[in-house]
Amino acid sequence: EIVLTQSPGTLSLSPGERAVFSCRAPHNIRNDYLAWYQQRPGQAPRLLIYGASSRAPGIPARFSGSGSGTEFTLTISRVEPEDFAVYYCEQYGSPPYTFGQGTRLDI
């Protein structure tokens, strides 16, 4: 099982600032099958990024993903009020698939 480690645990920012989330794996994720999700309170997760860097349909351009192998990053160029939520990474390259523990983006 691939254990994903996300950092930081909580990110405290103001609207308009840049947000950077990290996700690390102990060994290479096959085919860079790494996804990022946003989850707002009381809602189901929403796919933001797949394949480490491909933006899902309908996702604003301020969200971007980068990285390969064992280190991945999600960046929000300028945080909007609706972006305050919890963000998870997931590897879907090698079963059992696994999620990181999440990073909370707080005001």
Place this chain on the structure above:
Amino acid sequence: QVQLVESGGGVVQPGKSLRLSCVVSGFNLIAYGMHWVRQAPGKGLDWVAVISSDGQTRYYADSVQSRFTISRDTYTNILYLQMDSLRVEDTAVYYCARGGAPDHWGQGTLVTVSS
């Protein structure tokens, strides 16, 4: 319009069984792999199981291996999760989700395992 609607959750005693259903519309199960993902109250996401688009391959999280079974009915377009030998730690909202990196999710159904 793609929709996924879970049902079958409820309160069950430890050691008992429960079957969850996920009715999908707007696409066919034969074209997509499907997942079950759960979330314990106040906790993070926990991947549970996946079934491949051809229905031939299934994988499970270590924590549910040999207790849970994922299956599907391609005629009715329903995904299932049979959960046996339930434990208190299986208490969670259970989501069904579509695709390799799931791009559509249901609203979830709550399973509470308690004596």
